[in-house]
Amino acid sequence: MEKKKSRVARKTMQLQANMVELLEMPSDIMLDLPKLILIGQKELIIENHRGIIEYGQTVIRVNSTVGQITVKGSGLMLKTLKSDQMLVEGIISAITIED
Numbered sequence: 001m002e003k004k005k006s007r008v009a010r011k012t013m014q015l016q017a018n019m020v021e022l023l024e025m026p027s028d029i030m031l032d033l034p035k036l037i038l039i040g041q042k043e044l045i046i047e048n049h050r051g052i053i054e055y056g057q058t059v060i061r062v063n064s065t066v067g068q069i070t071v072k073g074s075g076l077m078l079k080t081l082k083s084d085q086m087l088v089e090g091i092i093s094a095i096t097i098e099d
Contacts, residue, residue: 034064044088060088067099
């Protein structure tokens with residue numbers, strides 16, 4: 001049953017993606033995808049997040065609709081935290097997205 005739900009969810013997401021592409025709409029907004037803006041190696045803006053999983057000076061993990069976003073570095077801190085946007089400052093060495 002779980003596989004069937006997963007397959008239906010993937011097909012629904014694909015249909016939405018096709019519609020967004022066809023109508024030339026911004027996919028990050030229409031598909032509720034996270035948007036990451038990296039400014040140099042010192043600032044990262046994450047939009048459309050779903051909350052903080054882990055917070056420390058060397059790692060910050062954030063939940064999103066596509067999985068967990070992991071930010072690694074040194075001296076990391078949340079400068080701004082809003083319900084749909086956050087600003088991470090520090091020396092950023094890696095960003096990964098895991099399902």
